[in-house]
Amino acid sequence: MPPQSAQDLTSRGAGEEKVEARVTASYPLIIQGGMGAGVSNWCLARAVSRLGQLGVVSGTALDHIFARRLQDGDPGGHMRRGLDHLPFPEMAERIWRAYYIPGGKPGNASYKTLPLQTKDGPREMRELCIAANFVEVFLAREGHDNPVGINYLEKIQTPHLASLYGAMLAGVGYVLMGAGIPLKIPAVLDRFSNHETATYPLHVAGAQEGDDTTMTFVPREYMERDLPPLARPRFLVIVSSNTLATTMLRKANGSVDGLVIEGWTAGGHNAPPRGKLQLDEKGEAIYGERDKVDLEKIRELGLPFWLAGGYGSSEKLREAVAAGATGVQVGTAFAFCAESGLRDDYKQALIQKAIRGEVRVSTDSQASPTSFPFKVAHLEGSLSENEVYLARPRICDLGYLREAYRTAEGAIDYRCPAEPVSVYVSKGGKPETTREKKCLCNALLATVGLPQVRTGKYTEAGLVTSGNDLAGITRFLPPDGSGYNAADVIAKLLDG
Ligand SMILES: Cc1cc2nc3c(=O)[nH]c(=O)nc-3n(C[C@H](O)[C@H](O)[C@H](O)COP(=O)(O)O)c2cc1C
Structure with a gap:
């Protein structure tokens, strides 16, 4: 087994052994x-x-x-x-x-x-x-x-x-x-x-x-x-x-x-x-x-x-x-x-839902700020529901899906079509691009039990993504x- 981490290596003393360039395990099935x-x-x-x-x-x-x-x-x-x-x-x-x-x-x-x-x-x-x-x-x-x-x-x-x-x-x-x-x-x-x-x-x-x-x-x-x-x-x-x-x-x-x-x-x-x-x-x-x-x-x-x-x-x-x-x-x-x-x-x-034969997975071509289609599993109380989406104040405070753009002054700034529409438009974004965009950053952290709580009241809702195979x-x-x-x-x- 070749050393695979800084720990493996440092336990032998720095620089004592040149690591083989590749992990040698065979490929997984x-x-x-x-x-x-x-x-x-x-x-x-x-x-x-x-x-x-x-x-x-x-x-x-x-x-x-x-x-x-x-x-x-x-x-x-x-x-x-x-x-x-x-x-x-x-x-x-x-x-x-x-x-x-x-x-x-x-x-x-x-x-x-x-x-x-x-x-x-x-x-x-x-x-x-x-x-x-x-x-x-x-x-x-x-x-x-x-x-x-x-x-x-x-x-x-x-x-x-x-x-x-x-x-x-x-x-x-x-x-x-x-x-x-x-x-x-x-x-x-x-x-x-x-x-x-x-x-x-x-x-x-x-x-x-x-x-x-x-x-x-x-x-x-x-x-x-x-x-x-x-x-x-x-x-x-x-x-x-x-x-x-x-x-x-x-x-x-x-x-x-x-x-x-x-x-x-x-x-x-x-x-x-x-x-x-x-x-x-x-x-x-x-x-x-x-x-x-x-x-x-x-x-x-x-x-x-x-x-x-x-x-x-x-x-x-x-x-x-x-x-x-x-x-x-x-x-x-x-x-x-x-x-x-x-x-x-x-x-x-x-x-x-899968047991009852009630799952529904759709390919949402609007939701993701990346503009890639995003698979969504429908679930009550999650952002897959329109009421939940509409009740959410637009906030962009995680920013992973922001796009970098060149400002008029030649600097680099960042914008996300799921941020407040006026802010996005003030950064040169097109208003139509913001339509139905969901803040996947906040939603996906909420999906793994780490939701942001806003002013002690509003808690971010999650959004589950799944393949079509969910029923299976x-x-x-x-x-x-x-x-x-x-x-x-x-x-x-x-x-x-
Ligand atoms: C909940 C969920 C999250 C996923 N997130 C990512 C991701 O972050 N990056 C990625 O490359 N693929 C992601 N995928 C795709 C999986 O890595 C995998 O390629 C895909 O699910 C295979 O198809 P299957 O769902 O029919 O098994 C995700 C899939 C699921 C179900």
Whole structure:
């Protein structure tokens, strides 16, 4: 087993051993898909990886998730245990002092409002990203020797560099990225394996030649001591078209180790249909033949690949392998198992709906500020209901899905179509873009039990995303319908 983390390495003495560039474990048959924000948490990923498949933590919004767990009093002491292993103890203490509330904040009190991430910082948030990503991966790796992955959305760019560095410090074995074209990630992984400065281009709407849109992260500005090199994780790209798969291979600035081919029935964000957007009578995006990936062409690329989107059964796993895939990536089945971060009342309500045959999942082409279609599971009391959506005051205070844009003065500012309409329009945004936009940032944190409370009165409602396969989760349930765990999903998938 090669060393996979700063701990493994430093226990041998810094610099004594040059780390092998790759984690040497063979490829998994089942990847438990990354599910943001906080649905695929360290508990779920650890349960899956312990069983020899690939557990993947979500890296989305981990800075806020981590700070809120500390403000909730760190139940179980897991965050503290993780922080104790961060190789930067002064940073760990700064974060602990800033956010930890013994016994947890009162239920009707708000969580701290944190500064939003921008192209250049602020440092407080960069440190929080390093620590939060480190701890999530560290905890998912505890108690076994199998690799753990981390998932990011390319579109959420400002936290990328600090997050990747934190995850690599904890020995992450795989980085998986979709929702964008992550051409420039491979070189970041290469450079961070030697603690070297890395850069990433921030997409800035309206940027002009000569504008500085490059984000830079210098590990040495955060390191409290020298560390030996880190293992370079494998990099898997999540794609929904042959063109994107080919582009990644031809143009990425370093090695891509595999592809996840995700269809439009998958949970979370989906790629938009090809060509002109057409909606059915329920207002849902229509997908067709043109949106199917040609697996023959994928096989010709010669990389390992996994199929995702409705592959959560042993029949579909066999079908994928017969089609030349290394295996499958499964999300929905794991999202509703006991170990996932999805809050319990939502989980139970949707399991019961599945048992009664009443689930409804739609592809909402308006809800997400990213403008990607977003899968929504309908649930009373959640943001899937129009009354709940209309009752919510528009506030943008987490800001992950903000778009960077060039101001008239040539500076960089940020805007989100789910923020107050007047604010968005004052930043040059079009009013029609704001229509039906939902604050997924606040909603998804509420979905994992970390809702913001506003002036002690209004509590943010959640929004559950799920694949079309939600009705099928009944196949993992025991006869009393109570619930199931990650091991049940894996056992069923491997059955036969
Ligand atoms: C609750 C939920 C959240 C998800 N969030 C993400 C995400 O943050 N990033 C991502 O790449 N995929 C995300 N996905 C997609 C999964 O990783 C996986 O590819 C997909 O669910 C596979 O299809 P299935 O749901 O039919 O099994 C999410 C899926 C679910 C169900």
